[in-house]
Amino acid sequence: MVNVTIDNKKIQAEEGSTILQAARNNGIEIPTLCHHDELTASGACRLCSVEIKKGERTRIVTSCIYQVEEGLTVNTDSERVIHVRGLVLQLLMARCPASEVIRELADKMGVKPQARFKPDEDKGKCVLCRQCVEVCEEVVGVSAIGFSYRGADKSVGPPFAEPSSVCIGCGACAYVCPTGHIEMKESESGDERIIWGKTFEMAACNECARYFAPQEQLEYISMKTGVPLDKLYTCVDCR
Amino acid sequence: MARINSLQDLSKRKEKGMASLFPSKTKVMVGEATCGIATGAGLVYNALAEEIEKQKLDIILSKTGCIGMCYREPLVDVIEPKRPRVTYSNLTPKKVPEFLKQVIEGNIKGKKPYCRIDEDVLIINRETERYCNGELSDDLKAVPRISDIDFYKKQVKIATRNCGYIDPANIDEYIARGGYFSLQKVLSSMQPEEIIEEVIQSGLRGRGGGGFPTGYKWQSCRRAPEEIKYVICNGDEGDPGAYMDRSVMEGDPHSVIEGMIIGAYAIGAHEGYIFVRDEYPLAVDALSLGISQARECGLLGKNILNSGFDFDMKIGKGAGAFVCGESTALMASLEGRAGEPRAKYIHTVEHGLWNRPSNLNNVETWANIPVIIARGAEWFSTIGMEKNAGTKVFSLVGNIRNVGLIEVPMGITLREIISDIGGGIPKGKEFKALQTGGPSGGCIPKEMLDLPVNFDELSKAGSMMGSGGMIVMDETSCMVDVARYFLGFLESESCGKCVPCREGVRRMRGILDDICEGRGREGDVGLLESMSQAIIDGSLCALGGTAPNPVLSTIKSFRDEYDAHIREKRCPAGVCEELI
Numbered sequence: 149m150v151n152v153t154i155d156n157k158k159i160q161a162e163e164g165s166t167i168l169q170a171a172r173n174n175g176i177e178i179p180t181l182c183h184h185d186e187l188t189a190s191g192a193c194r195l196c197s198v199e200i201k202k203g204e205r206t207r208i209v210t211s212c213i214y215q216v217e218e219g220l221t222v223n224t225d226s227e228r229v230i231h232v233r234g235l236v237l238q239l240l241m242a243r244c245p246a247s248e249v250i251r252e253l254a255d256k257m258g259v260k261p262q263a264r265f266k267p268d269e270d271k272g273k274c275v276l277c278r279q280c281v282e283v284c285e286e287v288v289g290v291s292a293i294g295f296s297y298r299g300a301d302k303s304v305g306p307p308f309a310e311p312s313s314v315c316i317g318c319g320a321c322a323y324v325c326p327t328g329h330i331e332m333k334e335s336e337s338g339d340e341r342i343i344w345g346k347t348f349e350m351a352a353c354n355e356c357a358r359y360f361a362p363q364e365q366l367e368y369i370s371m372k373t374g375v376p377l378d379k380l381y382t383c384v385d386c387r
Numbered sequence: 388m389a390r391i392n393s394l395q396d397l398s399k400r401k402e403k404g405m406a407s408l409f410p411s412k413t414k415v416m417v418g419e420a421t422c423g424i425a426t427g428a429g430l431v432y433n434a435l436a437e438e439i440e441k442q443k444l445d446i447i448l449s450k451t452g453c454i455g456m457c458y459r460e461p462l463v464d465v466i467e468p469k470r471p472r473v474t475y476s477n478l479t480p481k482k483v484p485e486f487l488k489q490v491i492e493g494n495i496k497g498k499k500p501y502c503r504i505d506e507d508v509l510i511i512n513r514e515t516e517r518y519c520n521g522e523l524s525d526d527l528k529a530v531p532r533i534s535d536i537d538f539y540k541k542q543v544k545i546a547t548r549n550c551g552y553i554d555p556a557n558i559d560e561y562i563a564r565g566g567y568f569s570l571q572k573v574l575s576s577m578q579p580e581e582i583i584e585e586v587i588q589s590g591l592r593g594r595g596g597g598g599f600p601t602g603y604k605w606q607s608c609r610r611a612p613e614e615i616k617y618v619i620c621n622g623d624e625g626d627p628g629a630y631m632d633r634s635v636m637e638g639d640p641h642s643v644i645e646g647m648i649i650g651a652y653a654i655g656a657h658e659g660y661i662f663v664r665d666e667y668p669l670a671v672d673a674l675s676l677g678i679s680q681a682r683e684c685g686l687l688g689k690n691i692l693n694s695g696f697d698f699d700m701k702i703g704k705g706a707g708a709f710v711c712g713e714s715t716a717l718m719a720s721l722e723g724r725a726g727e728p729r730a731k732y733i734h735t736v737e738h739g740l741w742n743r744p745s746n747l748n749n750v751e752t753w754a755n756i757p758v759i760i761a762r763g764a765e766w767f768s769t770i771g772m773e774k775n776a777g778t779k780v781f782s783l784v785g786n787i788r789n790v791g792l793i794e795v796p797m798g799i800t801l802r803e804i805i806s807d808i809g810g811g812i813p814k815g816k817e818f819k820a821l822q823t824g825g826p827s828g829g830c831i832p833k834e835m836l837d838l839p840v841n842f843d844e845l846s847k848a849g850s851m852m853g854s855g856g857m858i859v860m861d862e863t864s865c866m867v868d869v870a871r872y873f874l875g876f877l878e879s880e881s882c883g884k885c886v887p888c889r890e891g892v893r894r895m896r897g898i899l900d901d902i903c904e905g906r907g908r909e910g911d912v913g914l915l916e917s918m919s920q921a922i923i924d925g926s927l928c929a930l931g932g933t934a935p936n937p938v939l940s941t942i943k944s945f946r947d948e949y950d951a952h953i954r955e956k957r958c959p960a961g962v963c964e965e966l967i
Contacts (some may be wrong), residue, residue, distance in 0.1 A: 192729050192885050194925045208924040213730045224392070235921035241888035264914060265894050269648055275882065295725060295883075298708065300893050302883030 154222040167211035168196055178224050179233065179253060181240075181326055182277035183212045187286055192276045194236050195253075199226040208232060211227060230257075238262040240275050244338075249327045259367055261295065273329035280321035290314045290368070293321060306344050317341050319349035319363035335348055344358040355386035388558075389740065390685035394695040395564060397571055400684075404563025408516070408553070413446045413467055413490060415439075418462040418551060420453035420637045421669055422533040422630065422792075422866065427479065428461035433485060434480035435463075438487050452638015454551025454793040456538060457901065459501055460703035462551075465490055471519040471930075473500035495526055502533045510548050511761045520950040537789075538808055543770060544747075545778050546594070546754040546793045550638030555578070555673045558680045567686060569760035570788075571647050573652060574694035577760075582653040586756070588764035590776030592703055595621055595749030596824065596853040597714075598842035604746060608736040609654045611744035613770060616656040618647050619721070619747040622663040622928060623705045623712040626825030629856030632750035632782040634792050636670035639754065640677035644700070646753030648691065649760060651698045654746050659700035662717050667705055672701055709826075709880035713928050714739075714747045716882065727882045728928035749854065751780055771797030775841035779852070785822075785859035788813045795840070803835040804861060816861035820944070824853030826873040827933035829940025830866060849940040851933065865962035867952050871899035873937040881930065888931025891922040895938060904965040907953035 149160045154171050161170035166189070171178050181193040191210040193260040201221040208228055212250035223229065223347045237254040244250055248274075254260070276295075281304060285291045292315035296303050306312035322343065332343040334350075338359035341348045348362035360383035370377040391397050393554055409771055417423070417432045432450065439446050459476035463486070463697060466472045478486060482498065482658060489497045492632060496868055497603045498584040506517045533539050544550075553560035561567070573582055584696045587602030621645055624632040636643060647659050661678075663671050681687040689697045703721045705711045710728040718740045720726040736892060738744025768776045775797040782805070784790050786811030795804065804812065812818050820830040831838070837846050842852045860869065874896040889965030901907050919935030926932045942949060951957045 190884070190925055194886050194927070199926055209732065210730060212731050212928075221559060228920075231917075232921045234923035235891060236886045237924060239886055239894060242894070243890055262894075262914075264898060264908075264911075266897070275886070276889070278884075297883070298710075299879055299881040299883045300889055302889065 150218040152218075152220045152222060161216040163216070165216055166199060166222075166250075167200075167209070167214050167216060170216050171198075171222070172210065172225060174368045176224060178211055179257070181253075181275060181281060184279050184283070184324060187214045187279055187282040187324075187363045188245050192278050193274065193333065195233055195235070195323070196231055196291035196327075199223040199229050217336045224359050233257065234259045238265065242266070243268050243271050244273045244275060244327065244329075246325040247275070247327045247329075249273075250275070273327040275327055275329075276303060276304065277326055280304060283320045283324045286371060288318055289314060290322050291371070292316070306346075311346035311347070312344060315344060315346055316365040317343055317346065318365045318368075321344060351381060353386055356382045356383060358383055358385075360384070388680060388683040390683075392685065394571055394575070394652055397567060397692075400559050400562045402563075404557070404559035408563050409466065409518070409558050410447055410466070414449055414520045415446055415490065416449045416451050416464040416554075416965075418453060418460060418464075418467065420634055421452040421667075422453050422457045423460045424632070426457075426460040430480045431461045431463065431478050431483065431733040434483040435487070438483055440906070442487070442601070444491065446487075446488065449554050450556070451553060451794055452550040452555055453634040454549065455542070455794075456501075456789070457791040458789045461502075465500075465803065466518065467493070469519060469521050471505045471530075472501040472522065473503045473527070474533070475532065476501040476720050476842050477864070482623060495530070495689065500530045502536055503527060503530045504533050508566050510543075510545055511758050511791050512568070514565070516564075516784070532590070537810060538793075541796075541799060541803060541808055542719065542794055543778050543796050544640070545758050545770075546635060546780050547792065547794045549642060550634055550756065550792075552953035553639065555638050555640055556676055558641060558684065561639070565741070565761060566641050566757070567645055567651045569757040570648055570686065571692055573649050574692050574696055574762060578607065579653045579655060580930070582649065582760070585764045586653070586759060589759045589767040590764075590771075590774065591752065591755055591759060591767065592775065592842060593748060594751035594755070594779065594854065596851065598852060601748060601752055604748070604815060604963065607734065608656075608744050608746040611737045615658075615743050616654055617740045617743060617745040618651045618654060618656045618659040618700075619658070619745055619935070620647055620661040621712060621714065621717060621747055621749040622667070622674075623717060623722050623833060624667075624750070625664065625707075625709040625712050625880075626856040627855060628699070628782060628784045629825060629854055630782045631792065632666050633670050633857045634782075635750050635780070636667065637673050640670075640673040641681065641699060642754040642757060643674070643750055644677050644687070646680055647700060649756050650685065650696055650746065652696055652755065660703050660721055660740070661700060661713070662703045662705055662721060664705040664707055664711075670903065671704065672703060678702070700816050702791070708882070709876075709931055710882045710928075713930060715902050715928070717747070718745060720950065725882075730927060735865065751855070772841060773864070775843065779840065779855060781827070781855045783809050783857050783858045784858070786812055786816065786858075786861035786864075787859040797841045798839045800837050800839055801831065803845045804857070805836065805839065809859065812861050814861070816863065818859070818868075819862050819864055820860045820866060820941075822850075822860065822869070822873075823856065823860040823935075824851035824933075824936070825856050826876045827851075827936050828853045828856070828867065829932065829936045830944060831940070832944035834944075849943055863960055863962070865903075865942040865960035866948045867899060867958075868903055868960075868962045870937045871896060871903055872942045873901060874934070877930065877934045881934075885925075885927035885931060887922045887925040887933060888927065891918055891926075892934045894918065895922075895935065899938070902949065902952045903958070903963040905956045907949075907956075909953065911953060912949050
């Protein structure tokens with residue numbers, strides 16, 4: 149355990165844990181957009197920026213990555229921190245004017261849109277938090293989606309924006325998406341699912357006949373786990 | 388190529404190299420680095436080859452790298468036994484037959500040489516290489532010595548010591564000028580810790596721009612507990628107007644290779660990578676050839692110089708993303724992933740390439756190493772100034788008479804560089820600003836020209852050393868437009884991973900567009916400053932963290948130009964078209 153001080157509160161934190169974990173374990177709130185406990189922290193959104201002090205030097209770090217150190221002093225809402233978060237939210241509001249999540253976050257923090265930033269019309273609600281790409285790679289293990297281009301043109305999707313041959317239609321990306329940018333549509337009867345431009349045939353539960361998972365997802369699970377495919381045609385509710 | 392196993396073998400190769408540097412017959416040498424080729428050196432070379440063949444002349448035709456005088460290219464040198472080496476400038480293919488006639492006749496009556504070299508004292512071992520041993524004829528005496536030319540007087544060449552002197556494709560010429568003797572020295576008589584101590588004592592700081600003490604970096608990497616370690620050379624130079632590293636890689640690839648082998652031995656690495664951008668095809672070729680020659684000679688591979696030390700290296704080619712010059716992005720790219728930086732809270736000397744301890748230095752840093760080993764830390768630390776030892780290579784470009792590649796001792800003033808070495812501003816124009824440090828550097832106004840050049844002073848002035856680009860601007864440059872240009876560059880080169888850099892830089896550029904196009908508003912300057920602070924604080928890597936520098940430094944020194952654009956809708960320099 150190491151001793152750290154966060155917002156004047158003396159805390160014992162586990163060695164190797166991040167400032168964000170230590171803060172949250174102790175009821176100190178730090179906003180995040182790109183963070184997910186199960187995924188590699190990327191430090192992309194910068195909302196979790198905090199100011200740390202070591203000796204006389206202070207600097208801004210991302211709390212989702214920076215690990216606690218003995219004697220570290222952390223300020224989660226200093227003027228500099230609020231300034232960084234304020235700009236990040238203004239920039240994201242201009243990028244994703246349709247995103248309710250961003251607007252609510254900004255409202256909560258008292259951040260107003262910057263009138264000098266002309267809102268984008270082509271970015272949807274995607275803030276490029278990377279969680280979809282990471283969950284697909286790290287949790288699902290198929291890497292069906294990734295990034296194309298760089299800078300402001302950077303976008304998420306399957307390679308060449310074509311229906312992916314490896315996507316299993318599991319929808320984990322849509323599930324982790326913090327702003328609801330990723331659309332997953334099901335047909336009215338539920339026999340089809342469309343995501344990233346690919347249509348998936350849904351498998352029906354042997355017991356209740358409800359469509360519950362894409363056929364390709366069940367095949368993938370069977371391949372990964374060695375469980376015979378016919379054993380997987382029972383939905384979670386009927387198991 | 389025979390294996391070099393001992394000091395004797397190396398000395399034999401040195402003799403071979405000397406015979407090639409100073410042949411017993413006339414040698415004509417063309418400066419064929421990228422800068423030379425851009426001005427037609429390749430065509431001059433071809434014309435020379437054709438004419439020599441046609442006339443069946445007994446002349447050796449050779450190539451060399453960039454000696455720095457890019458403002459006079461194409462450069463052709465004539466080396467004859469017992470005569471000084473003479474440099475002819477601005478040669479064209481048309482002038483070649485007449486020029487060769489003059490060379491055969493052994494006079495300089497027609498085309499006058501730009502300068503001559505009588506002797507050259509090698510910085511690496513203090514040996515003197517004499518080009519001439521006799522009395523000079525009167526007409527040759529009238530040709531200035533290279534060391535007397537203003538452009539050269541104040542230069543000290545360590546990293547660029549061989550550029551323009553050797554054929555980069557000839558390893559023996561490198562050896563003849565003291566090359567690989569430092570490697571032989573460390574492998575035969577120095578412990579890794581001793582080498583690291585020597586580099587620490589020398590005071591060498593990373594020439595890629597960060598200025599981190601090289602020896603301490605090596606030490607951390609050596610001490611990192613993992614067994615497999617890497618040394619990496621950053622040759623991904625991408626600043627607009629900068630070509631220092633390119634010139635070293637093209638003109639003297641073995642200096643980088645030797646530096647890396649020494650570093651690898653000191654750190655305990657057996658594998659190395661040189662990361663070069665693919666837009667530097669000549670550098671890639673020169674390094675590839677250099678590596679394969681070194682391998683053939685037993686200077687790379689197993690049991691180097693019969694010492695038992697194994698080390699080999701590969702070239703990794705960058706696809707042209709500026710951000711790949713950032714160390715973590717570079718390593719990601721080497722691994723085959725997208726070139727995106729990661730937070731460096733955990734240092735790459737502990738967890739770098741493939742998560743293993745990795746020591747990355749840039750081209751110029753590596754090229755300094757063999758000289759430091761040969762001459763010792765004490766000697767090196769006397770060059771330059773305290774805490775900023777040694778020299779720095781700069782590419783001096785823009786509105787300046789002598790555009791070229793220079794290497795100067797740290798501590799020289801900007802004024803000396805511009806007025807003395809650079810020859811001042813052409814066409815009777817006024818100096819306005821010096822942009823240093825690459826796109827995320829800053830603009831230094833004339834009031835600050837007496838600053839000594841070093842890592843710390845340039846940072847204090849709101850700019851930075853960077854890797855060594857120096858762009859001189861005269862009164863015809865609009866500083867708002869300059870800031871806009873650099874922000875546009877950084878916007879398109881941002882990897883897009885973190886919000887402040889990806890979104891913030893383009894929004895700042897948008898405001899600068901407005902200002903340059905007559906839509907600037909009162910309060911814009913304050914907004915730019917406020918955004919800058921948040922972007923500096925909030926960005927993930929140094930690209931974003933320094934991106935606002937061009938704006939902040941121009942606001943600081945040229946605020947009146949911003950005000951004229953915003954309040955009077957006027958561009959004082961007459962650059963912004965919408966305001967004319």
